[in-house]
Amino acid sequence: MSNLEFIIGKKEEIPSKYLLDLFELMQKNREEILKIKPPTLEFFKQNWIVALPEEEMKQYVIAVNDEKIVGYGYFSWNIKYDNLDRGYFWLFVLKEERRKHLGTKILQQLIRLCPPQVTIIGTEIFENSDGKEFIKTFKSKEKYIDVLSSSNITLFDPKEVQQEAEKLRLQALEKGYEIIFIDECEFVLHLDLPKYIQMVEEIWNDMPREELTYEDDVLTIERFLQMVQREQLYGAHKYTFVAIHKETNTPIGLTSSVVNKYHSDIAEQYDTGVLKEHRGKGLGLALKYQMLNKLLKDTEAKFWRTGNAGSNEYMLRINRLMKYEPYTRVFIYEFPKEDLEKMLK
Numbered sequence: 001m002s003n004l005e006f007i008i009g010k011k012e013e014i015p016s017k018y019l020l021d022l023f024e025l026m027q028k029n030r031e032e033i034l035k036i037k038p039p040t041l042e043f044f045k046q047n048w049i050v051a052l053p054e055e056e057m058k059q060y061v062i063a064v065n066d067e068k069i070v071g072y073g074y075f076s077w078n079i080k081y082d083n084l085d086r087g088y089f090w091l092f093v094l095k096e097e098r099r100k101h102l103g104t105k106i107l108q109q110l111i112r113l114c115p116p117q118v119t120i121i122g123t124e125i126f127e128n129s130d131g132k133e134f135i136k137t138f139k140s141k142e143k144y145i146d147v148l149s150s151s152n153i154t155l156f157d158p159k160e161v162q163q164e165a166e167k168l169r170l171q172a173l174e175k176g177y178e179i180i181f182i183d184e185c186e187f188v189l190h191l192d193l194p195k196y197i198q199m200v201e202e203i204w205n206d207m208p209r210e211e212l213t214y215e216d217d218v219l220t221i222e223r224f225l226q227m228v229q230r231e232q233l234y235g236a237h238k239y240t241f242v243a244i245h246k247e248t249n250t251p252i253g254l255t256s257s258v259v260n261k262y263h264s265d266i267a268e269q270y271d272t273g274v275l276k277e278h279r280g281k282g283l284g285l286a287l288k289y290q291m292l293n294k295l296l297k298d299t300e301a302k303f304w305r306t307g308n309a310g311s312n313e314y315m316l317r318i319n320r321l322m323k324y325e326p327y328t329r330v331f332i333y334e335f336p337k338e339d340l341e342k343m344l345k
Contacts, residue, residue: 003065003066004063004064004065004070004102004105005063005064005065006061006062006063006064006105006106006109007060007061007062007064008059008060008061008062008109008113009059009060010058010059010060011048011052011058011060014060014062018062018064018069019045019048020041021068021069022062022069022072023041023044023045023048024041025069025071025072025092025094026044026072026092027039027041027044028092028094029092032095032129033126033129033131033328034126034148034328035327035328036266036303038263039260039262039263040262040263042235042262043234043235043260043262043263046233046234046235046262047234049233050230050233050234051230053223053226053227053230054080054226055078055079055080055081055223056076056077056078056079057076057077057078057079057115058074058075058076059074059075059076059110059113060072060073060074061073061074061075061091061106061109061110061113063093063102063105063106065097070093070094070097070102071091071092071093071094071097071102071103071106072091072092072106073089073090073091073092073106073107073109073110074089074090074091074110075087075088075089075110075111075113075114076088076089077114077115077118081217081218081220081223082215082216082217082218083214083215083217084117084118085117085118085119085120086118086120086121086122086214087114087118087120087121087122087337088121088122088123089107089110089111089121089122089123090123090124091103091106091107091110093106095130098130103134104344107344108344111337111340111341111344114337118337119336119337119338120213120214120334120335120336120337121334121335121336121337121340122332122333122334122335123135123332123333124146124330124331124332124333125142125330125331125333126328126329126330126331127328127329127330127331128328132331135331135333137343138333138335138340138343140333140335142331142332142333143210143211143212143213143332143333143334144209144210144211144212144309144331144332145210145309145329145330145331145332146307146308146309146329146330146332147307147308147309147316147326147329148305148306148307148326148327148328148329148330149305149306149307149308149319149324149325149326149327150303150304150305150306150324150325150327151303151304151305151306151319151322151323151324151325152302152303152323153267153292153295153296153301153302153303153304153323154302155323156292156296156323158293158296158297161289161292161293161296162293162297164289165286165289165290165292165293168282168285168286168289168290169286169290171282171286172243172281172282172283172286175281175282176245176246176247177243177244177245177246177252177253177278177281177283178243178244178246179241179242179243179244179286179287179290180241180242180244181239181240181241181290181294182240182241182242183238183239183240184228184232184237184238185225185228185229185232185238187224187225187228187240190242191242191251192249192250192251193221194221195250195251196242196251197219197220197221197224199250199251199252199253199254199275200219200224200254200271201216201217201218201219202275203253203254203271203273203274203275204217204219204271204273205217206273206276207273207309208309209309210309212332212334213334231258234260235260235261235262236258236259236260236261237258237259237260237261237299238256238257238258238270239256239257239258239259239291239294239295239298240254240255240256241254241255241256241287241290241291241294242254243274243278243283243286243287245278252274252275252277252278252283253273253274253275253278253283253284253287254271254272254273254287255269255271255272255284255287255288255290255291256269256270256271256272257269257270257291257294257295257304258270259295259299259300259301264299264300264301265300265301265302265303266301266302266303266305267295267299267301267303267304267305268305268306269291269304269305269306269307272284272287272288272315272318274287284314284315284318285318285321288318288321288322292304292322304322304324306319306324307330
C-alpha cells in the first residue's frame with residue numbers, strides 16, 4: 001500500500017467522487033456483521049444526506065489506495081445533553097486488505113480527532129466477525145454483551161395473533177390500562193408529551209448496563225422530536241404502542257418498531273419498557289402483541305429483529321414467546337483514552 005492516503009473530515013468535507021464507493025463499502029459492512037441482505041444503496045445515501053443531531057459531532061477517516069477506498073472509520077462524540085466525556089469509534093476494512101495493519105492505521109487517525117473532553121472511548125465488535133481478532137490485540141474484556149435475535153413473523157397465524165392481541169388489550173383495560181397506537185411522529189396529537197418524554201427517559205435509564213459506565217441519558221422534548229423526525233428522513237416508518245394508566249392519564253409503557261422503505265422486509269425493534277411500579281401485570285407482552293399484529297397487517301416485514309442485554313431475562317422470556325431466536329452477539333468495549341493511545345503506539 002505504497003500509495004495509501006487518508007481523507008479526513010466531516011461528511012461535507014469528504015470529496016463527492018468517493019461517496020458512491022463509500023456507500024458500497026458501508027453496505028458490505030452491514031451485510032458482513034448482520035449476515036442478511038443489506039439495505040439498498042439509497043439507504044446509505046439518505047443517511048449521509050440527513051444532518052447529524054445537534055448534540056453529536058462525527059468525523060470520518062477514509063483510507064484510499066490508488067484512488068480505491070479500502071477502508072473507513074468514524075469517531076463520534078456528544079457535544080450537548082449528556083455523556084460529554086464519551087467517544088465512540090467504528091472501522092471497517094475490505095476483506096482482501098485485512099491482516100495488513102490497515103485497521104490500526106485508521107484507528108490511529110481516528111484517535112487524533114478525539115477532543116480533550118473525551119476521556120473514555122467505546123466500540124462494538126460483532127461475534128464471528130474479523131473484528132474479534134482485531135480487538136484481541138487490545139487485551140481488554142467487554143463491558144456489555146448485546147444479544148441480537150430475529151423472529152420470522154411469517155410463521156405466525158395472523159388471525160391467532162389478532163385474537164391474542166385483542167385478548168391481552170382487554171386484560172390490560174380491566175387492570176386499568178389503555179393501549180393506544182401512535183403512527184410516525186404523531187405523539188403530540190395523542191399524548192401528554194412532557195409526561196411521555198419523562199417516561200421514555202426513565203425507561204432508557206433503567207435498562208441494564210452490565211459493566212458499562214456511561215451516565216444517564218437526558219431526553220428533552222426537542223431532542224426526542226428531532227430524533228423521530230430524522231428517522232422519517234432516513235426512510236423509516238415508526239410504529240409505537242403506548243400503555244396509559246387510565247386513573248392518572250399517565251403514559252407508563254411503550255414499544256416501538258421501525259420499518260425502513262429501503263429495507264422493507266425487516267422490522268427493527270426499538271424501545272420496549274414498562275415503568276417499575278406498573279410491572280408484573282402482563283403489559284410488556286400485551287404491548288409486544290399489539291406490535292406483532294400491526295406488523296403482520298400493515299407492513300411487508302418478514303423478520304422482526306431486536307437486541308437485549310444478555311442479563312435481561314424478563315425481556316428475553318417475552319422474546320421467546322414472540323419466536324425470537326438469537327443469531328449473533330455484540331461485544332461492547334470501553335477504553336480510557338490514555339490506555340488506548342498507549343496500545344496504538
